[in-house]
C-alpha cells in the first residue's frame with residue numbers, strides 16, 4: 664500500500680477534525696501509550712467509531728456525516744473547498760437552517776462564520792439570551808458553496824436535502840428556524856414571500872418551523888422595522904421552547 668504524502672495526511676486530518684466539530688466535539692480524546700506497550704511514544708488518536716460513542720444524537724449525526732462522505736452528488740462539489748455540514752450542539756432544541764455556505768464558510772468548513780454569522784450570533788446571544796454553541800445547531804440547505812453566492816439550483820437542493828432531513832431526524836429539535844426566503848421556500852416547497860410570511864409557524868417533516876429574515880438581509884436593510892420583526896419572531900421561538 665502506498666504511504667499517503669504529507670499534504671494528503673494533513674487534509675485528511677483537517678477533515679477528520681472538522682467532522683468531530685460538526686457533531687459537537689470540542690476536544691479530542693488522545694491516548695499516549697507507553698513505549699513498552701506500543702513500540703512508540705507517538706500519541707494515538709482513536710477512530711471516530713470509538714469516540715462517537717457518547718451521545719446517541721451525536722452518534723447518529725456522525726453517521727449522517729459519514730454517509731455524506733466526500734460528496735460529489737451535485738455539481739457544487741466542483742468548486743467547494745470544504746463541505747459545510749453544520750455546527751453546534753447535537754442535543755439542541757433549536758436548529759437554524761440557512762441557504763448555503765458563503766466564501767468564509769467554504770474556507771473554514773463551518774456555517775455562519777462571516778458577517779451574517781456574526782449577526783446571527785448576536786441575535787442568538789444578545790437577542791435570545793442563548794449560547795450559540797450550547798443551545799443551537801446551525802446548518803444549511805446545501806452543504807457546498809454555490810459559485811458567486813448564487814441561489815442553489817433545484818437539482819442541487821434535491822441532491823442535498825436528504826442529508827438535511829437526516830440531520831434534523833438525528834437532532835430532533837423542538838423548533839427549526841428557516842433563515843430567509845430561499846431556506847423558507849425550499850423547506851416549504853413553494854415560493855415564500857418572506858417579508859409577509861415571517862413570524863408564522865409551519866410544519867416541515869413533522870418539525871415546528873418558524874420563518875424569519877436572513878441575517879444578511881438584516882445587515883443590508885438594517886431598519887428598526889426589520890430588527891423588530893426578527894426580535895418578534897425569536898420571541899415566539901423562545902415561547903415555544905418554554906424559555
Ligand code: SF4
Pocket residue numbers: 731734735736737738739740746805806807819822823
Ligand atoms: S451540495 Fe450537498 S449534494 Fe451537492 S456536493 Fe455538496 S454535499 Fe453533496
